[in-house]
Amino acid sequence: MTSTDTATDPLHGTVVAVTGASSGIGEATARLLSTRGAKLVLGARRTDRLDALAAELRSTGGTVTTVPTDVVRPEDLVRLVGTAVENHGRLDVLVGNAGISAIGPLADGDTAGWTSMIDVNLRGVLNGIAAAMPVFRRQGRGHFVTTVSTSGLKIVPNQGVYAATKNAVRTVMEALRQESTDGVIRTTSISPGFVRTELTDSITDPGLREQIRATMDSFGLDPAVVARAIAFVIEQPHDVEIGELTIRPTVQG
Template sequence: MLAARRTDRLESIVADLREQGGRAIACQVDVTRREDLEHMVERAVAEFGRLDVLVNNAGVGKISAVADLDVDGWTAMIDVNVRGVLNGIAAAMPVFRRQGVGHLVTTVSTSGLKIVPTQSVYAGTKNAVRTIMEGLRQESTDGVLRTTSISPGFVRTEFTEPIDDQAVRDQLSKSMADFGISAESVARAIAFAIDQPHDVEIGDLTIRPTVQG
């Protein structure tokens, strides 16, 4: 089940997966809308019979110095990066509990591990989620739920496009182009966490370019 707001992009991935013999469907979801995630989970269960894993990957980085007071950008990051993840957790948990098994994977960031100027609020949202996931892990030791937080470093994606500060955007885009790793590398790390037997939980996993400082 592939979910995002732009379904045209999802549909082309679905077509690729089907061509390779996979089963896949696209679902339009805005993670800031709780009902969208509830609908997505219902549809996943209806189509596939169960929900094994929810990967909370949607994120936005409106990167700028705090002094720039990009209050709308802060709101967007809190809404997508924190509220969006909580909406996903709220939608999936009842199904995981009913099934007696489930796995929550969330993409956080090395921004939260090495704090750098201009990324304060973004890193704050990622570390809020890191904290929530660790708390949830401690609350979930009955063997039903696995939790995984993946912290990528620079990955070559469209992540810098929404950044308004031209200098910051250029600098991050350059780093991404110069040494960013592929999105597939992160997907492989997520697959590694998922593929473990259910009694093995990969709690935190950091994956960054070898040359990233």
């Protein structure tokens, strides 16, 4: 895309904050939106990787700010949103992408893993909504885009609690949609299937981790595929809301 094309791109100048931006879908989203002229505020816990990504994007003309962000901490989300407003005068979109997958059989009784998934996958989304909603309301518009999962659409062994957190997010997003029919807030839930990300790193069982990793490597989608879907929903006119998108490999059962 040429500089002239970028200037006329519907995403040019859009202010977007992304959580979980240091790898996987979040990183791919940051890369794509930057090439299309969006102004980015990127949050993640791994600040070394986040800063390296930001430096790379700035070297090609991107407008990028980084904020150390653990979505479990409400104050981190407030800081992320506040940085966008301070630097750019507004926040147009919050992409809630941070998530973990401490999957395993319910019989294992992994209460620590369950708590972590509830905290990151569900409370993290709620913390983002709480932080951005006052800004969106004050501006008169805003867009919540949240990475959910095909887990929950199809319940399978070992993913019971993970799917439960994702279905809880799906419920929250639908409730938010119904509470927001005044035209101010847009909501979008993106449900990817197998994508080649680092989500398996949070699986503690080595055998299960290798099994899921092998499946991802065998036919998982490139994260850039999901990034393109996120860009697509953001670029729609503000009176158009794409509520849900499901994206999976054609061979996924």
